[in-house]
Amino acid sequence: MDKAVVLLSGGLDSATVLYLAKKEGFKCFCLIFDYGQRHHKEIKSAAAIARAAKCEREVVKISLPWKGSALLDDKIKIPGLTGSSAHRLTGVIPLTYVPGRNIIFLSFALSYAEAIKARAIFIGAHAHDYSGYPDCRPEFYRAFNQAACRGTKAGAEKRKIGIRTPLINKTKAEIVRLGARLGVPFALTWSCYRGEKQPCGECDSCYYRAKGFKEAGIKDPLIKDER
Amino acid sequence: MDKAVVLLSGGLDSATVLYLAKKEGFKCFCLIFDYGQRHHKEIKSAAAIARAAKCEREVVKISLPWKGSALLDDKIKIPGLTGSSAHRLTGVIPLTYVPGRNIIFLSFALSYAEAIKARAIFIGAHAHDYSGYPDCRPEFYRAFNQAACRGTKAGAEKRKIGIRTPLINKTKAEIVRLGARLGVPFALTWSCYRGEKQPCGECDSCYYRAKGFKEAGIKDPLIKDER
Numbered sequence: 001m002d003k004a005v006v007l008l009s010g011g012l013d014s015a016t017v018l019y020l021a022k023k024e025g026f027k028c029f030c031l032i033f034d035y036g037q038r039h040h041k042e043i044k045s046a047a048a049i050a051r052a053a054k055c056e057r058e059v060v061k062i063s064l065p066w067k068g069s070a071l072l073d074d075k076i077k078i079p080g081l082t083g084s085s086a087h088r089l090t091g092v093i094p095l096t097y098v099p100g101r102n103i104i105f106l107s108f109a110l111s112y113a114e115a116i117k118a119r120a121i122f123i124g125a126h127a128h129d130y131s132g133y134p135d136c137r138p139e140f141y142r143a144f145n146q147a148a149c150r151g152t153k154a155g156a157e158k159r160k161i162g163i164r165t166p167l168i169n170k171t172k173a174e175i176v177r178l179g180a181r182l183g184v185p186f187a188l189t190w191s192c193y194r195g196e197k198q199p200c201g202e203c204d205s206c207y208y209r210a211k212g213f214k215e216a217g218i219k220d221p222l223i224k225d226e227r
Numbered sequence: 228m229d230k231a232v233v234l235l236s237g238g239l240d241s242a243t244v245l246y247l248a249k250k251e252g253f254k255c256f257c258l259i260f261d262y263g264q265r266h267h268k269e270i271k272s273a274a275a276i277a278r279a280a281k282c283e284r285e286v287v288k289i290s291l292p293w294k295g296s297a298l299l300d301d302k303i304k305i306p307g308l309t310g311s312s313a314h315r316l317t318g319v320i321p322l323t324y325v326p327g328r329n330i331i332f333l334s335f336a337l338s339y340a341e342a343i344k345a346r347a348i349f350i351g352a353h354a355h356d357y358s359g360y361p362d363c364r365p366e367f368y369r370a371f372n373q374a375a376c377r378g379t380k381a382g383a384e385k386r387k388i389g390i391r392t393p394l395i396n397k398t399k400a401e402i403v404r405l406g407a408r409l410g411v412p413f414a415l416t417w418s419c420y421r422g423e424k425q426p427c428g429e430c431d432s433c434y435y436r437a438k439g440f441k442e443a444g445i446k447d448p449l450i451k452d453e454r
């Protein structure tokens with residue numbers, strides 16, 4: 001049984017990727033990051049999803065002393081719908097972008113994959129909705145795949161560790177439908193950038209999640225009643 | 228004055244790179260990792276070198292729970308001259324290889340560089356002596372450079388962050404000569420894999436350092452008396 005490292009954030013994209021990798025027959029090892037997010041709700045969600053999927057997990061704590069993103073820095077206000085809609089119209093990189101985040105996550109995943117002799121790394125990035133993030137673009141993943149081949153013992157010894165981005169060209173609605181088919185426990189996932197009891201319904205992440213569920217014609221179990 | 232992030236390990240290679248970047252006119256920001264090395268002597272050395280060079284520094288603590296390298300794992304004995312000479316003859320990747328280490332370091336450097344708007348990242352890797360490490364090969368750095376371009380806000384906005392490996396084709400003797408010319412405080416550097424009071428003189432790193440100083444015809448200030 002081939003092993004895979006799955007980057008798990010607690011959101012519905014990475015949860016769907018985990019269930020997809022399992023379906024493909026991989027023995028999955030979940031990698032969860034505690035990187036100074038403003039709330040720990042997503043880390044708890046990620047752990048709960050890994051448990052539900054009966055997979056091993058590792059939590060890696062990293063600190064980015066330089067911050068520079070609304071998701072890490074208490075002094076920057078997380079943009080609400082008004083602020084965030086600007087980037088959807090203009091293509092400007094959103095304030096919630098964390099410098100180099102996905103490349104850091106992938107690097108750790110690569111180290112983990114080498115250590116356990118995994119054949120693949122799965123990440124739930126997609127280019128459609130979040131086109132503002134440069135590290136969600138397919139050309140970035142292709143380039144990183146090359147670097148991974150050339151900079152690892154596995155690559156040097158011709159045991160390739162493939163970087164897999166199965167959601168890269170999917171819309172949020174397609175991801176919701178796929179997740180539903182795979183039996184992803186949506187109720188355990190968390191998408192909201194704010195860590196309150198209920199999703200705020202205002203941040204970018206809530207906006208895209210709600211849009212995805214609506215377009216898929218599926219009810220989001222996190223939304224208790226219509227607002 | 229353009230800014231640069233310099234990866235500083237405490238050894239003589241990265242110290243030489245720091246002084247080279249300063250000579251080129253960069254305002255340098257040193258990035259030091261505390262990644263569970265078996266001894267902290269190299270972290271102290273790195274901090275002392277940054278102070279001597281009058282540069283700002285950040286220490287990032289990272290944990291690799293999966294280990295898998297003699298440099299991180301107390302259970303693996305660090306190979307002495309007999310063991311390590313094998314890889315110099317056979318080209319086998321040494322036990323002291325840390326899975327994905329340089330790619331992790333570079334990813335953090337990229338995040339730091341984005342946050343402070345630096346134009347370059349300097350790393351003291353070289354392909355000559357340590358040909359056993361896959362993440363010291365020029366083709367790895369070229370591939371990572373591409374990934375860095377495509378996966379960052381800086382790259383997306385056409386402000387390129389260049390990955391600079393000025394030592395990549397130099398021998399240790401050439402590095403020692405260059406360092407001497409640039410006034411690198413060799414006495415503050417530390418190369419030995421073991422963290423004892425004096426360099427052990429037996430590990431790979433001591434072997435290459437001694438060879439480099441000898442071939443350069445320069446005395447290593449860390450070696451108090453002839454043995």
